[in-house]
Amino acid sequence: MTRDLTITEVRLTPILVADPPLLNTSGVHQPYTPRLIVEVVTADGTSGFGETYGDGKYLELARPLGEMLVGRQVSDLGGLFALADEVAVDRARVENQLDVGGQRGVQSADKLRLSVASGFEVACLDALGKALGLPVHALLGGKVRDAVEYSAYLFYKWADHPEGVTCEKDDWGAAVDPAGIVEQARKFKERYGFTSFKLKGGVFPPDEEIAAVRALAEAFPGHPLRLDPNGAWSVETSIKVADALGEVLEYLEDPTLGTRAMADVYVRTGVPLATNMCVTTFAEIKEAFTRNAVQVVLSDHHYWGGLRNTQQLAAICRTFGVGVSMHSNTHLGISLAAMTHVAATVPGLHHACDSHYPWQSEDVLTERLTFEGGRVAVSDAPGLGVEVDREKVEFLHRRWLEDDGSLRDRDDAAAMRVADPGWVPPAVPRW
Numbered sequence: 001m002t003r004d005l006t007i008t009e010v011r012l013t014p015i016l017v018a019d020p021p022l023l024n025t026s027g028v029h030q031p032y033t034p035r036l037i038v039e040v041v042t043a044d045g046t047s048g049f050g051e052t053y054g055d056g057k058y059l060e061l062a063r064p065l066g067e068m069l070v071g072r073q074v075s076d077l078g079g080l081f082a083l084a085d086e087v088a089v090d091r092a093r094v095e096n097q098l099d100v101g102g103q104r105g106v107q108s109a110d111k112l113r114l115s116v117a118s119g120f121e122v123a124c125l126d127a128l129g130k131a132l133g134l135p136v137h138a139l140l141g142g143k144v145r146d147a148v149e150y151s152a153y154l155f156y157k158w159a160d161h162p163e164g165v166t167c168e169k170d171d172w173g174a175a176v177d178p179a180g181i182v183e184q185a186r187k188f189k190e191r192y193g194f195t196s197f198k199l200k201g202g203v204f205p206p207d208e209e210i211a212a213v214r215a216l217a218e219a220f221p222g223h224p225l226r227l228d229p230n231g232a233w234s235v236e237t238s239i240k241v242a243d244a245l246g247e248v249l250e251y252l253e254d255p256t257l258g259t260r261a262m263a264d265v266y267v268r269t270g271v272p273l274a275t276n277m278c279v280t281t282f283a284e285i286k287e288a289f290t291r292n293a294v295q296v297v298l299s300d301h302h303y304w305g306g307l308r309n310t311q312q313l314a315a316i317c318r319t320f321g322v323g324v325s326m327h328s329n330t331h332l333g334i335s336l337a338a339m340t341h342v343a344a345t346v347p348g349l350h351h352a353c354d355s356h357y358p359w360q361s362e363d364v365l366t367e368r369l370t371f372e373g374g375r376v377a378v379s380d381a382p383g384l385g386v387e388v389d390r391e392k393v394e395f396l397h398r399r400w401l402e403d404d405g406s407l408r409d410r411d412d413a414a415a416m417r418v419a420d421p422g423w424v425p426p427a428v429p430r431w
């Protein structure tokens with residue numbers, strides 16, 4: 001029987017999901033963060049789901065792209081990206097703009113388009129897989145592993161969002177010093193079995209963060225450790241930290257901003273450097289690899305433009321002897337499933353991938369994905385292998401509808417100003 005896989009409808013649902021008070025160099029996470037749920041429906045009634053950033057600038061592009069897709073084949077992924085190229089991007093969105101304080105690297109019109117198209121690509125692959133009875137990893141060429149390893153994503157955090165702020169409570173407690181970070185790591189290990197740990201730094205002066213990583217090394221001997229200050233340090237400070245922690249770090253992540261500065265730190269310390277800030281587009285690869293500025297690229301399928309682009313990035317990295325792993329922002333189970341499918345197909349994935357998922361108490365799935373020994377099993381069920389709970393989507397969408405607009409665009413500095421009214425994101429390098 002031939003099935004009609006023409007896209008007949010695209011449903012876009014912006015939602016707000018609970019986020020704990022996680023600190024980074026720009027500020028603190030807001031109590032709720034925007035995501036966009038993308039659903040494509042085909043003529044034969046198959047639904048596929050994807051997920052991407054939900055801030056206004058992404059919604060602006062997702063709406064016209066969704067309309068353009070109706071009438072196309074769900075398998076036409078090349079056509080999807082060609083259509084995305086035609087979506088106009090308001091110049092004000094990219095001129096002198098930084099995305100989340102630069103934490104996702106440069107902001108360009110192409111990258112905005114890719115960040116949106118990737119949500120549609122995942123939704124199309126999910127629908128196609130369901131229609132054909134094949135898992136997404138099979139559509140991507142097949143898995144080379146049965147489970148994908150993730151690392152614990154440790155954050156300095158407050159016990160609660162500031163008083164008076166509407167929020168969901170979490171049970172992680174505060175972590176603002178080495179003992180708090182070690183305690184958080186223990187919980188991550190107990191709850192999910194993670195064996196590698198990444199600390200989000202750039203929050204406290206480097207000596208305090210060095211002490212936290214040393215405390216982790218002592219508490220978890222032999223476990224891979226990473227520290228990521230999101231470019232908050234000068235070259236000299238980065239070298240000082242690299243010298244202090246070189247023995248215990250698997251890699252330092254974006255210690256400083258820019259390809260030249262990263263290359264300087266590497267040549268003077270030999271400590272491997274990972275990035276999700278200085279190489280975030282194909283155009284940035286040549287210079288960075290030529291200068292030997294990065295030793296591990298952290299792909300994020302959202303802004304690299306989907307699962308197939310992630311495979312292409314991995315192939316380029318492999319060619320140049322550069323490692324590849326995965327970056328993560330706040331995301332839900334649809335994206336974790338997508339990350340797991342593509343990671344399952346990438347040969348030579350030598351570093352555990354990042355995921356914020358354990359921080360998210362809310363999800364849109366009927367059943368949350370689970371980590372066993374820090375790993376997510378690769379599903380062989382058709383599509384992504386997850387089921388979306390429409391009532392949960394509706395609940396989180398209502399929260400988005402009821403918001404006065406202050407939470408619809410992620411703003412870590414605004415959240416920090418609730419506690420510290422004079423806060424401005426620190427100039428970089430901060431130290």
Ligand SMILES: O=C([O-])C(=O)C[C@H](O)[C@@H](O)C(=O)[O-]
Nearest residue numbers: 024103230276327328329330
């Ligand atoms: O690895 C990274 O750089 C990130 O995950 C960036 C994120 O924006 C993270 O710092 C956060 O959510 O605070």
Ligand SMILES: [Mg+2]
Nearest residue numbers: 228253254276
């Ligand atoms: Mg990073």
